[in-house]
Amino acid sequence: MKLTLDPQDLAFREEVRAFFREQVPAATRRTLVEGRHVSKDQMVEWIRILHAKGWAVPHWPAEHGGTGWDPLRQYIFLEELQRTPAPPPLPFGVNMVGPVIYTFGNAEQKARFLPRIANMDDWWCQGFSEPGAGSDLASLTTRAVRNGDRYVVNGQKTWTTFAQYANWIFCLVRTDLQVPKQRGISFLLIDMRSPGVEVRPIVTIDGGREINEVFLTDVEVPIENLVGEENKGWDYAKFLLGNERTNIARIGISKFRIDRIRELAAGQMSNGKPLLEDERFLEKLAAIEIELKALELTQLRVVTEEAKSGEKGRPSPASSILKIKGSEIQQATTDLLMRIMGVHAMPYHAEPRPGSNEANIEPADAAMVAPNYFNFRKVSIYGGSNEIQKNIIAKAVLGL
Amino acid sequence: MDFDLSEEQAILKQSVERMLERHALPRGGRELWRDISDMGLTALPFPENLGGLGGSSVETMIVMEAFGRALVLEPYVPSVILGGACLMHGASLQLRDAFIPGVVDGSLKLALATAEIGSGFSQTAIETRAIESAGGFVVTGRKCVVLGGDEADWVVVSARTGGGAGDETGVTLFIVNAASEGVTRQLYRTQDNQGAAEISFDGVHVTREHIIGAIGGGMSVLSRAVDTGIAALCAEAVGVMSRMHEMTLDYIKQRKQFGAPLGANQALQHRAAEMFIALEQARSMAIYAAIMVAEEDAGNRGRGIHAAKAEIGRAGRLIGEQAVQLHGGIGMTSEYPLGKYYKRMTMIDLTFGDADHHLAELARKGAMVGLL
């Protein structure tokens, strides 16, 4: 039993830390520190920097550009990246559709899509959820009807993150109405530029523009864009969602946010002294830090177990714990960050209009704390809501 | 003991609700303000000899709960409740005669400017200064997040005339014309779409006649005004929470997943029950705040208000966060009204100190000893 890293892993951590320190563009880092969304260009720029180093898709098989790192190193890499902070690679390509393609896709699909995902030549979005199919995803009704060498797709996807930037969407579609619902679903790759694809923005409560409705009207999709077998899409989706959940603990991001909490609390006064010296504040911070430490060790137990068994990324009950606790800690940190700023969290800082010489509302550090708090309510809803995760623990782990 | 509304109070509640129904969300704007004053709500808390209706804090509670349910954006609390309380509890007769009729008929709007960068939730840790000069004082400093400060004609501002940051004494209240030379305002909306401003006072000249309360003794007026404002916000919060709870209940009864309403899941039934418990506890504490705010003993009044604001803040956070959670994706959208209530609730929590702040203050002042 030991809780320290081996010297080689420590050296590895130093190496990636130094790389991030030097290579993350300053403006991009600043954007993240301030809690703003990175732009499409910032994202692509950063992923190309990672890709040039050979680190864009570390967890992929070596033949498709993976690094061959063991799960512990992958974890160290991701944690350091998040803590810097640097933009985490967009999950839809590298964590979702990429692994589905290299696991279930055919040779042509691998050659066609994987290199473009790694270099972010394509921006992928996830077309799973529908207005009537959220937690009960298998009840989705978007239809794909085979017509010669193409499918004709009709239906509506919703909550689609960054569809406004995407040129590809991977969708779950219904291809058989006669069988139980899980068995009539297929996994289709759809070019967003196809006629009949329409994206409409949904503004979130924080005023952000990250999700969309995607309407599909008589969209023609060549059959070579079917992944794996027709009507096996639900299996691929389960595989994909398992991958999504292991990445959702975001321990590095919470560590970064705690760094930020300390930084801002040092500058806010309470009863004549910096908040960071206020005992009640420190108790609240400590309570979050304890949970985070515990979660980090839980995560590391999962990671080292994976390293030993060689079964990487297999969905396990542990991923539900990581999802629930990870999201709760993210919500606790965004909440505390807002409370530190007190009344200064209240002004709504509109995006500066181009050419505007309106002054910022001071303190500028407070600009995004309330929107980030509101926005992070999403993390207990998406990726399989926390209630659904608890159902999984209760049924699959506890046998209830 | 009697928790029932009197006949007049029941009529007040009904007519305010009816009036608000005539306006659409988001409820703000000139016409709404006119209806609010035409109904006499701007006159409500003022004594009859000044043209008011002589309503008590219970009447204010009734109005504020209705405002919360309807998500009213108009600056009723800044102008009528906070500004009004400053005038009633500290101003000279001349000042009352000069200002209250305008507040009563809605033609004049006030705001209260206390918070500063670096003051936290403290009313005394301020750096705005007022220095005596010929015939009055010269005020210099910068005030943050002045609610209603965007539309206010006159602003009640706290400044140090003596003592140092954090001292109870040495704070003086001035009522300053927002159009005075040296006053600059940066106008904006808050997260929940209320009007507000950052206000700078750059060597603003104020006459002695425009001092509210004693020189250096402004805190007794200010803390009473803030307590009055908090009691009103507690009632508003109850209205906000009750709407969020209703919307959530409706939603989980009607939305189906896995072939059954969401509300068929016991996990969600319990969640809805917890929200309901929090709402009823909060309602009790809003009533407590309305009664305690009229208490003459400043110590007991203050502790009662701390207790109420702490409870309201915690209940509001629970109900708001769970309402969003139980709605799933829909709850995250700005188009759906729930989010507006949730943001309003969160901003009420942050106004005049959040739940943690009031819990800490209550603990510091001996907790509830003598009040149980």
Ligand SMILES: Cc1cc2nc3c(=O)[nH]c(=O)nc-3n(C[C@H](O)[C@H](O)[C@H](O)COP(=O)(O)OP(=O)(O)OC[C@H]3O[C@@H](n4cnc5c(N)ncnc54)[C@H](O)[C@@H]3O)c2cc1C
């Ligand atoms: C910001 C954001 C981004 C998203 N991005 C994407 C995306 O890119 N692509 C995509 O496909 N989807 C995306 N989603 C959708 C997300 O996966 C769904 O919101 C999620 O699956 C929940 O579905 P729902 O919103 O329909 O809520 P519902 O399923 O209607 O659930 C509402 C509430 O009921 C609870 N509940 C449901 N069933 C049960 C049960 N059996 N027991 C107990 N509680 C239950 C839920 O936990 C939730 O609290 C995103 C969502 C958000 C908020």
